[in-house]
Amino acid sequence: MFAPHRSLVMLVAVMVIGYALFLRQYTSPYAGGSDSSGYLNSAALLLTGRLTTPKPVLPGHTVAEFGIGVHVPLGFLTRVGTDEMAPTYPLGLPLHLAAFSWPFGLDWATIPLNICTALAGGGLLYLFARRVGLPPSWSLAGAAVLLLCPLYLFAATQPMSDLLASVWCLAALYAALRAREKWSWGLACGFAVAWAVLVRPTDLLLVVPVALALGLAWRSYLWVGLGGLPGAVLLAVYNDKIYGSPFITGYGDVWLSFSREFAAHNLPFFALWIPGLLTPLVVAALTAPFRPPGRQRELGVLGAWAAVLIGFYAFYYHSGETWWYLRFILPVFPALILAALVALHSFLAAAPRRKIIGPLLLAAGLAWEIAQVDRLQLLLNKSGEATYADASSWARDHLPANAAIICMQVSGALHYYTDFLVIRWEQVAAGDLLRLAQVLHAQHRPTYAVLYDFEEADARQRTGGRWTKIIKIRNATVWQVDLPIAAP
Known part of the structure; x- marks a missing residue:
């Protein structure tokens, strides 16, 4: 035996x-899309002894001035009645x-x-x-x-x-x-x-x-x-x-x-x-x-x-x-x-x-x-998810530290890997976009975009302006964006 x-x-x-x-x-x-970046961002908060974090804001302006979710990355939500954002996902x-x-x-x-x-x-x-x-x-x-x-x-x-x-x-x-x-x-x-x-x-x-x-x-x-x-x-x-x-x-x-x-x-x-x-x-x-x-x-x-x-x-x-x-x-x-x-x-x-x-x-x-x-094609998941980290790293290494980045799909990853101010293009109301562009221009903040292929057309149509492609990192593309600062 x-x-x-x-x-x-x-x-x-x-x-x-x-x-x-x-x-x-x-x-x-x-840290990739909403789920993975949400869990990792929440864990990062726990390691600093916090459960929530102040919402990002443009200096001299309120956190909800251009929309309640404009600067809130995926995986977070705004705490009602506060200027803080909290993780969407459970604690476990x-x-x-x-x-x-x-x-x-x-x-x-x-x-x-x-x-x-x-x-x-x-x-x-x-x-x-x-x-x-x-x-x-x-x-x-x-x-x-x-x-x-x-x-x-x-x-x-x-x-x-x-x-x-x-x-x-x-x-x-x-x-x-x-x-x-x-x-x-x-x-x-x-x-x-x-x-x-x-x-x-x-x-x-x-x-x-x-x-x-x-x-x-x-x-x-x-x-x-x-x-x-x-x-x-x-x-x-x-x-x-x-x-x-x-x-x-x-x-x-x-x-x-x-x-x-x-x-x-x-x-x-x-x-x-x-x-x-x-x-x-x-x-x-x-x-x-x-x-x-x-x-x-x-x-x-x-x-x-x-x-x-x-x-x-x-x-x-x-x-x-x-x-x-x-x-x-x-x-x-x-x-x-x-x-x-x-x-x-x-x-x-x-x-x-x-x-x-x-x-x-x-x-x-x-x-x-x-x-x-x-x-x-499960064995390709890792290389696909690496796009989020690679795009964030490229942006951190090549873009100005005070840049504002138009994004949606990569917003959680950008929050995890970088300190850039994110602008969620799908959260900006049309009436607020012009004022936001004027503020960015007045503060001398250059504007870029990091977008996945599936969101690119909608983001460009919604924000307008002149877009110049800088680099494509697999499914993500980095753009330099000149937003319109005057009404047409």
Whole structure:
């Protein structure tokens, strides 16, 4: 028994090291668009001991004189009744980034954080698989299916909250299923639920599967509540201080994006893309409740979690826009993998050549995922996101320090990497643009623009003036802009 065990340990070690090196190579650490720059800018504030920051302003003028959002970069919002701006996004991921910045620096914190988080997700799935009775080889294969899932890799290769939310949810469910065994598991469950909600507020839906896991064990509820209390207090205090109420987040009134009519599009979209991202073998999960091993309490809890989260996001407008918006339901992917594995293992238990068929099926599933990673061009994400950092660095090194920069897509990155005053072209009202141009001219502030291709035509049409192209950095172009300072 010793040799097979040692071989498995060595195989796992090689897989872990190889996967870590892969993520080290392909993970983007950059402050890019709204999400990634928003999280990194929020973490940068935390590291200075602040939760908010004064809004940028032209000397001698008020912060809202040319429009309330003119100088506010993506990833921030204006605090009502103040001259400050606050992060739009939740506190959870910035806290993790700040913690990992101590040994690695904030500019690189995303890489070690995502490596540790992604591997933790694989490890948790392995433990779950063993708990539902799958052998080590199948459990390891299940972890590999999760780690190589294109959507999981999409989340693992950039500074976004989806990966972290998924792993904290998985940890919470695993601890919940063990909470009736020992009080410490109840504490761990509450702690994990709190962090999942801090990372993504909608993870509060975890209360449904957690309650199913705990059943009538009332003492376990006390330990879960005690474990989650510090995180709940932190969230309430933060929201109240920043957004004015413990029950308000930076997302504002998101319920305007929910409607029953969206489900008619989103549910078929989910049905198409989930097997595409998790291999067609995941369809076997639908048969799990009809197989004796699929009726375990663990799979019932995971099934409830999948139903609750998928059901919730089925009514969300953005869920079905494109494949990567399935990241909102990424936390249920481990449940689908486990259900499919249990069903397949049960089907093959009586097959005469199960020792051949099983590995072939799992190998085919992994090959499918690898092919999808290539088809969806996930390995190009890092080079694409580098455009934001490169354009910001070029501007910092080549443009005057007092320049004002017209932008939108790169505004969060410019705020993170530079000290330039940003002008959000889509936030300037037509009636304020002339006065703004006159003020910039009077203060001898040169005006430039850093724009992505998709926003260029609208920005130029809205602002007018004479535009001279300076340099193109992949998808972004830097322009010198002479704004009109007199009425036509």
